[in-house]
Amino acid sequence: MGNTNGINIPEQIQPVNIIIGSGDRVGKIASKLPESLIIDRNPKSAADLELKGFNVLNADASNVEVLSKFDSGSKLILADEDEFNLKVAKIAKTLGFDVFAVVSDEEKCSLYEIEGISKVCSSVESLISSVFGKTRYLEVPVSDEMEGLTLREYDAGEDCMVVSIFREGKILHPFPEMKLKSGDLLGVVCGEHVRITKNPFDNILLLKGEMGEGEVKEAEMLAEKFSANLILFEKVGNAFACVLDGYSESFNLDEAVEMLKRSDELDLIVTTLKEKNEKILKDLVSKFPTLILTGKGNYRRTLALVNTSNPDSVINIAKAFSRYFGGVKVLFLEEEQLKHFSKFTETEMEVEVSKGNPMVDAVKEFKSGYDLVILSLSNNIGNIDRDILWKIILDKNSSVLVVE
Amino acid sequence: MIEVAGEFATIALISAIAFVSPIIAERVKIPAVVLEIVLGMVFGVSFLNIIQESEWLSFLSLFGLIFLMFLAGLEIEVENVLRSGNLKQIVAFFSLSLSLAVVFAVLMGFDLFYAIILTNVAVGVVVSVLREVGLEKENFGQINIVTALVSDFSTMFLLSIYFLTGLLQIAFALMIILVFYVAYRFGKLAIWYFPDFISRWFSDEPSEIGVRGSLAIMILFVGLSSLLGVEAILGAFLAGVLLSITFRGGRKLYDKLYGMGFGFFIPIFFIKTGSELNIFQGIERLDLVIILLLASMLVKIVPSLIFSPVFGVRKAISMGALQSTKLSLTVAGVAIAMTAGIITEIEATALVTFTIVSCLLSPTLFQYLYPSFLPNTR
Secondary structure (H helix, E strand, O other): OEEOOOOOOOOOOOOOEEEEOOHHHHHHHHHHOOOEEEEEOOHHHHHHHHHOOOOEEEOOOOOHHHHOOOOOOOEEEEOOOHHHHHHHHHHHHHHOOEEEEEOOOHHHHHHHHHOOOOEEEOOHHHHHHHHHOOOEEEEEEOOHHHOOOEOOOOOOOOOEEEEEEEEOOEEEOOOOOOEOOOOOEEEEEEOHHHHHHHOOOOEEEEEEOOOOHHHHHHHHHHHHHOOOEEEEEEEEOOEEEEEEOOEEEEEOHHHHHHHHHHOOOOOEEEEOOOOOOHHHHHHHHHHOOEEEOOOOOOOOOEEEEEOOOOOHHHHHHHHHHHHHHOOEEEEEOOHHHHHHHHHOOOOOEEEEEOOOOHHHHHHHHHHOOOOEEEEEOOOOOOOOOHHHHHHHHHOOOOEEEEEO | OHHHHHHHHHHHHHHHHHHHHHHHHHHHOOOHHHHHHHHHHHHOOOOOOOOOOOHHHHHHHHHHHHHHHHHHHHHOOHHHHHHOOOHHHHHHHHHHHHHHHHHHHHHHOOOHHHHHHHHOOOHHHHHHHHHHOOOOOOHHHHHHHHHHHHHHHHHHHHHHHHOOOOHHHHHHHHHHHHHHHHHHHHHHHHHHHOHHHHHHHOOOOOOOHHHHHHHHHHHHHHHHHHHHOOOHHHHHHHHHHHHHHHHOOOHHHHHHHHHHHHHHHHHHHHHHHHHHOOHHHHHHOHHHHHHHHHHHHHHHHHHHHHHHHHHOHHHHHHHHHHHOOOOHHHHHHHHHHHHOOOOOHHHHHHHHHHHHHHHHHHHHHHHHHOOOHHHHOO
């Protein structure tokens, strides 16, 4: 074990990943990341970790001389207490490290963001996926402390989800109310595509034409629920004024949407639609999913109509809404689409398949009363008549989120 | 009493023929419909003369024809036709084909009914052949299917209005189109406002409300056609199209209707038609059969060259050969034309003989001409 009392670090130690923190959590991270060095300020914990075979340095990383001994090309992972992490983060950024952090208290996320940390994660699993930067499969053992937790209560992190549970030699399909047992092994998948199902919207563009107060409130409610920025795009005469970070400028709508698409600034467009206009909706949806507002205060019941041969877009958004609002029903219009059923893990969504006439079943379900309907404009499954599809889109009783 | 027993015996025989026909047809690799007509001939006036004419049989046969036209309408997928990127070429193909057929009929001194028959195509056989060689999902297969649908729909419509006489009757015929349009709009409204009730049509309710409703619509249109003096087959066909374009799906209900139609009524129509044909009269007019075969190829292969920029000349010609296949609508048309006195019994026999040979020859010629079908054969 190295010691920094004299700040004497061997030359050969130039790890790919530097993990700062103490205890089991740090050990868990180090076991998943190759070529890691743990910097632990607690001598007892450092000794324990070393006994377990980890590469450990007992030092105080908030001392600038410690980190300055390392090459800034290493990835720095902060897994200590938040206050200590933030202290180290300040130093690390001045030294040019790429910094990742696992937060203990999610309310402090914004403080990390102020420090300009590359990625703030709420769990070890999502942190590992961020460090690797791609889809990754992990197996996480269930400890005694986790015994009795339901999958809904288990936090795999923003980028991760449990896809299987290994128990007593059997593989179980996960569902939200499933209780974990000590000794279970959780199969966890992490990656960007998982994040989309958990929090798909960072920036929402509000296209404000002739819009009522209720619709604006609905947009604000949505932004608040997903912790997203609401970018206002207001029609002024023939031009639009885009308000972003307090800065306002006139744009042509197409130019602005294209610009936002290029700069990867946007995830969702919210607007109102008074009458059928296939071209406008197609243009918007081809760039971003578009929500037609009707002034809903909440989405207590959501219907996802899987009327597309490429259902991932509908299913992923349905999963996100299920997570934040609950009460989501997915209606598959063809039995063949049931193969996508395996994607419904961790979330509590009701799934149904049309057994009779897909169009009639879709209308019947829609008429049973939903606050939000998610559907695809491609409409190439289920043979829903275009007029009927537009009746659903323009119906004042439900907001409709249209994907491509 | 003896008469009734005889009628039952005839129907029992026809049912037996209907049962064994698909089994034998599968083994000898010919369409079951062809075998039904041939077996009808064997048990009919040509040879054994066992199948006797009766009111029961005539009614069941007529109902079979109506059912056949209804199911033909149900098969029409308007959306597919509209979505096709080659719609202009398909319309040009049909127009040229019909023009050539009219020229042929005029030059030969035939009734224009022949032109309609020559322009028609058996969609069912086209789809089956394309499925057999694994082309139904490819661009070539899709264009072939849509072309066949357009030709079938158009000739079906032409055939129906051909038997009309006078402006008043044509006006009445147009009225049924108007009724069709109103029913279509009403159907869409019913789906939107009463989805709970409409969904019962497609459920597994013991009362089979969907089957009852579909048959009621079919018979309503047939009745309306009769009232307006239009051919019953047009009413049945429009009823089928109406269900197809209004509901746009619902395999379970359609399967039940197919089961009823192809399981009982439609074979009776084909077997009875076969039983009434005297094959020896057909052989007497072998020259007519050969002329019709050549003409049917010509009126399809020449227009098919429109598609040579898309597929190349050989594939385009093979498409023409496949599109010349005739079957059910031709037989139905012959039956109506004979009743209407447009063709003689000998001509009718020759036309049915031509139909049978055509549905065996055309797919074979297609398979010979299509350059690379073999590697795809399932």
